Amino acid sequence: MPRLYLxxxxxxxxxxxxxxxxxxxxxxxxxxxxxxxxxxxxxxxxEEAREAIAARFGARGRDVVFTSGGTEANALALRGLAAGRRxxxxxxxxxxxxxxxxxxxxxxxxxxxxxxxxxxLEAALGAGGPxxxxxMAANNETGVLHPVDAIAELCRAHGALLHLDAVxxxxxxxxxxxxxxxxxxxxxxxxxxxxxGALILRPGLDPAPILTGGGQESGRRGGTEALPAIxxxxxxxxxxxxxxxxxxxxAIEAGVKALAPEVVIxxxxxPRLPNxxxxxxxxxxxxxxxxxxxxxxxxxxxxxxxxSGKVRQSHVLAAMGYGAEAACAIRxxxxxxxxxxxxxRFLDAWGAMRARLRGRGR
Numbered sequence: 001m002p003r004l005y006l007x008x009x010x011x012x013x014x015x016x017x018x019x020x021x022x023x024x025x026x027x028x029x030x031x032x033x034x035x036x037x038x039x040x041x042x043x044x045x046x047e048e049a050r051e052a053i054a055a056r057f058g059a060r061g062r063d064v065v066f067t068s069g070g071t072e073a074n075a076l077a078l079r080g081l082a083a084g085r086r087x088x089x090x091x092x093x094x095x096x097x098x099x100x101x102x103x104x105x106x107x108x109x110x111x112x113x114x115x116x117x118x119x120x121l122e123a124a125l126g127a128g129g130p131x132x133x134x135x136m137a138a139n140n141e142t143g144v145l146h147p148v149d150a151i152a153e154l155c156r157a158h159g160a161l162l163h164l165d166a167v168x169x170x171x172x173x174x175x176x177x178x179x180x181x182x183x184x185x186x187x188x189x190x191x192x193x194x195x196x197g198a199l200i201l202r203p204g205l206d207p208a209p210i211l212t213g214g215g216q217e218s219g220r221r222g223g224t225e226a227l228p229a230i231x232x233x234x235x236x237x238x239x240x241x242x243x244x245x246x247x248x249x250x251a252i253e254a255g256v257k258a259l260a261p262e263v264v265i266x267x268x269x270x271p272r273l274p275n276x277x278x279x280x281x282x283x284x285x286x287x288x289x290x291x292x293x294x295x296x297x298x299x300x301x302x303x304x305x306x307x308s309g310k311v312r313q314s315h316v317l318a319a320m321g322y323g324a325e326a327a328c329a330i331r332x333x334x335x336x337x338x339x340x341x342x343x344x345r346f347l348d349a350w351g352a353m354r355a356r357l358r359g360r361g362r
Contacts, residue, residue, distance in 0.1 A: 046227055050064045067221060125154060133163065134163045
């Protein structure tokens with residue numbers, strides 16, 4: 001039986017449209033910065049992709065900066081826009097954001113449901129000078145959606161810039177730059193290729209580059225653009241949102257609770273991504289669960305896929321107040337091509353795993 005892949009928040013399966021677009025771009029020999037006919041053909045694909053991605057998020061093409069992925073896009077925003085500003089980050093941010101923000105960043109707590117504590121944010125904004133606020137639109141581990149409009153309103157009231165890590169949003173929910181000043185994207189989270197992302201900026205905002213070179217990307221990011229990957233990125237962006245993921249997620253949660261009433265669903269009370277659930281099985285270590293399910297042919301994770309294959313206690317769940325239970329959570333994130341047998345196969349595997357491991361405290 002084929003394996004059941006339920007780790008879309010780590011990376012989505014490639015969209016066929018993205019693969020086709022990449023193959024077409026790979027056949028071009030030209031460098032987008034060259035002025036001859038081959039270079040102009042490559043430039044045309046690059047700029048068409050830029051305009052398509054910009055239009056998808058309500059931005060202008062000139063305000064899209066292509067990067068090597070979400071990590072670089074976040075770093076460009078946080079390091080390129082932070083001059084003269086305090087940096088404020090949410091407690092449940094992705095490690096890429098926390099690392100780019102640096103040790104002097106002020107951490108804003110979250111409420112028990114995983115959403116940003118707006119009162120704490122307002123107090124922090126009012127306590128000092130100009131700020132740069134960095135929060136994720138949707139949490140990669142729990143799927144919890146932050147109240148972006150309310151956060152943006154507080155930022156405007158205090159003259160702060162707002163950067164959104166929106167890596168998990170596209171391909172799952174309608175989303176645009178809206179009131180934010182900058183927004184990071186990653187192609188492989190929405191069915192495009194790994195190794196390409198983008199930073200989208202509001203008009204007039206120009207971050208200092210962190211990677212200099214030949215003046216590509218209007219001088220904001222040096223290096224020859226990864227044309228095939230960018231073409232695949234644009235093709236994936238154009239694909240319709242998948243249907244039925246929220247209903248499937250809800251059915252998985254109901255099925256798990258029926259099998260094991262002791263299970264806790266992190267962030268259940270908050271608005272969440274339709275494809276994501278964080279299941280805490282008290283007394284059973286996340287690593288043990290992940291390995292047991294993997295051996296049963298089911299791929300899930302214990303959180304962010306950013307620690308070189310290591311399984312660590314979730315800082316996200318710890319920030320939400322789960323204590324020791326934070327080490328007992330797995331993330332199930334449904335891909336765009338989830339099959340009709342997903343529910344039955346997952347519940348069979350998870351139920352067998354729970355019956356085998358219950359009470360062992362592993």
